[in-house]
Amino acid sequence: MRNLTFKQISSGIGVLILLILFPLVFQKPFPQHVMILVFMFGMMAVAWNIMGGYAGMFSFGQVAFFGIGAYTSSFLLITYHINPWLGLVVGGLIAALVAAAIGYPCSNLRGHYFAIASIAFGEIVRTHFNNWKLVGAAEGMTLPMLEESFRNFMFHSSKLPYYYIMLAFLIISLVVCYIVATSKMGYYFRAIKESHDVAKVLGINVVWYRLIAIMISAFLTAMAGTFYAQYVLYLDPESVLILPISIQIVLISMLGGAGSIMGPVIGAAILMPVSEITRVMLGHKGTGIDMIIYGALITLISVYQPKGVWGLFSNIGKRAK
Amino acid sequence: MTDQLVQQIVNGLLIGFIYSLIAIGLTLIWGVMNIVNFAHGDFLMLGMFTSFWLYTLYGVDPLFSIPVCTVLLFILGLLIYRFIVSKVMKGPMLAQLVVTFGISIFLANLAVFLWTPDFRLIEKPLLHGTWDIGDIKLSVPKFVSTIGSVIVSLFVFLFLKRTKTGKAILATEMDREAALLMGINTERINSISFALGSALVGIAGAFLSTYYYIYPQVGGTFGLIAFCVVALGGFGSIEGAFIAGIIVGLAQTLGGFFIDPAYKYAIVFLIYLITVWIRPQGLLGW
C-alpha cells in the first residue's frame, strides 16, 4: 500500500472539516445544492476514472448506469415498497451485471471504437426506458412522499442530510478508487490502458480485468443514481438517461485530471459551481450562452491542458528521482 | 400491407443515400487521421442553416445554395482543423475524443444563441410536391436530394480515384507512413480531408434542408447515425460508407416498421455494436 504522507493526510482532514462545516455556515439551499451536485458528479467522475483514467476505457455512456440505479431503486420503492437503501444495493448490482453484459463483447474495443460503443449503449438504454410502460415510459415516475427519516432515505425540511449522505458516498468512492489504484489491480489497469499486448505478455487476463473495472464503475455510478432519485423525488428518461450527463462526467474527470485519485473531484469542484452559476445567470433565458462557454472551455482544455488541473501540479512535483 | 412495406423501403433508400453522403465525409476524416469528429452532425446543421437563411433572406433555392454551403463548410473545416484539431493529434487519446465534443457543444449552442432553438422548415423549395406511383408516395424534394447525394458521392469517388490529391488522400488512409515516405505532405492531406469531409456534410445539409426540420440540435442524431454507418461500412472505406448508408437507412425504416418506430435509432445503434463485435473491419474496411 502506498503510504500517504503526513501532509496529504492532514490536508485531507482539513478539507473534510471544511466540507462538514460548509452547510452550517452557508445555510441557504442554493449553495448546499451546488455542493451536493459537486459531490454527486464528483462521485460519478471518480467512478468513470476507475475505468477510464486508469484502465483506458473512455466511456461516454455512464449515464446508463446512473439511470439504471435511479430507476431500479425507485421502481422497487414505488411498486414493492422496498427500502431505498436496499434498492440502492440492488440497483448497483443490476448496473454491474448490465455493465458486464455489455462490456464482455466490447472487450477488444479501444479508443474511439469503445467510446462510440458506449454512446450507442447509452442511447439504446434511453430509448428502451423511454418506451417501457412498466417504468412510466416517457412520463417517468414520481417517488412517494414518505415520512422524513434516514431509514426512508428521504428528507423534506432541509438539504443537510442529503448533503452529508452524498459527501459520505463521495468519500466511499474515493476510498474504492484509492484501494484500486494502489493495488495490483491498479498496475494491471494501467498496463491495459497502455496496450492489450503489453498486458497479455505480462500474464494479465485483459478481459477479466476490464470487466472488473467496468463493474466497479457501474456500481458506484448507480449509487449516485439512487441518491438522485431520493433527492429529486422524480425521474424520467430526459433527466437521468441523456447523453449530456455522460459527457459532463467525462469532462469533469478530464478537467480535474484523469488517472489521478483526486483529479475528478477537483474537476467537479470547479465545473459544477461554474455551470450552475452560469446556468442560473445566463442560461435560463434559453439563449445557450452558458453552453457556448462550456463548449469553448472543453475545447480549450483538450488542446492546452489535457492532463487537467492535477496534471499542472504533477508536472511541478514529478522530477527524475 | 405490401404497399406500406414498399413505402418503407422507398423511404429507407431515400434517407439512406443521404446517410451515405454524410458518412463518406466522416469516413474520410476518420480514415485519414484516425480521429472521430463528434461535431460532424453539427456541421450538417450549419449546412442546413446556411441553406435556410439563403432561402429565407434572399430567396435562394436550397439546390443553388449548395456551392455556398460547400465553400463555407470547407473553410470552416479547414480552420477547425488547423487551429484546434491538429493540436490535439499528438495529445492523449482522451483529449482527441473530447475536443470534437467541445466543438459540437459550442456550435450547437451558438446556433441556439444566434437563431433560437425554434424548428424551421423550408416551405416551398423549387422542386416540391409529391409523386404518386400507385399507392406509393414519393416526396419530390426527398427524391431530388437522394439523386443529388448519389451524384455528389460519385464525384467524390472519382476525385479520390482519379486526381492526384485524391489519390494522395487514399494513400494516406491506407498507410500513413508509406505515404510520408512517398513524399506526400500528410499534414496537408489531413487539412484537406477534414475540410473536404466537412464540405460534403454541408452539402448533405443543403439537401436535407429541402424537406427536413432545421434546428440547432438536429446534428446530434445524424452524427451518431453517421458513426454507425462508417463502422458498418468499414472505417476509411468510401465504397463501404456508401453501401452502409443504404443498409442503415433501410434498417431504420424497416426496423421501425416491423418493430416499433420509437426504436428506429436504437436499431441503428445495435447495428454498430454488432458490427464492431463480429466484424470490426466492417463490410469493406481493411
Place this chain on the structure above:
Amino acid sequence: MKKTPFLEVNGVTKRFGGLFANDNIDFTVEEREIVSIIGPNGAGKSTLFNCVTGFYHPNSGKISFLGEDITGYRADKICKMGVARTFQIVQIISDMTVLENAVTGALLRFNKIQPAVEKAEEVLTFTGLIEKKGLLVTQITIADKKKLEVSMALATQPRLLMLDESMAGLTRVELRGMIDLIKKVRDKGITLVVVEHVMEAVMEISDRVIVLNSGRKIMEGSPQEVVVNREVIQAYLGEKYNVVSS
C-alpha cells in the same frame, strides 16, 4: 524414460488469406538451450513467435510446453505457465517509471505490492537498470527501453524467454551489454529462443540455429553449419551467390 520435451512445435501453419506466413514448421527446444531463429525479412519469424506465445492461433499444428498442449491457449495463460517474450517494437508502459513497469511484470506471481517491488528491484539490479528505477520511461534511451522490456519479462519469472530482435538498433557497446545479459539469463536456468538479425550475436550465443525462409524451415543446425549452408546463403542473398569455402 523419455524426458518431457521443453518446447515442441509440430507442423505449425499460420495462414493469412492465401499467404502461408508459417508453413508446417517443426522444431524442439531443450531446457537451458539458447536457440536462435534467423531468416530474411518476411520469413515468418515473428509470426512463429506469435503462434507459440498465444498472440496468434495457428491454423494447424501443435505446440506443447513442458508436455502440455498449449495450442490456442490465451496469451496471458501461456505467460503464467512460464513463457515470456519481447516484441520487435518495444512494448512497455509509457506513463510509469522503470520500477513500476518491472513491478507490473512481477505482480504475476504475487498479490501484494511489496514483494513484487522487491522482486522487481532484484530483476532491475540483474539487468543493470536499478540506478534508473525512478525515471519515467519517456526519459530513458531506446537501449534501456529494450532492457526494461526484458526486465519486465524476467520479472514474470519465466522458464522460457523469447526475444524478438532485441539487438536491433543497438550500438556496439549496447550490443555487448545485451549479449552478456542473455548469457546471464541462461546461466540463471532460463531457456532462450531468440529471433535475431545481428549475425555476430547469433554466432556467439546460440547452441542451435533454425533458419526460416518464406514461411518454411529450411535448415537447422549449429551456428557454424548454418552459416555456410548453401540454401541459407541463397535465402539471404539470392540465387547468384555461390558458397565460398573458407
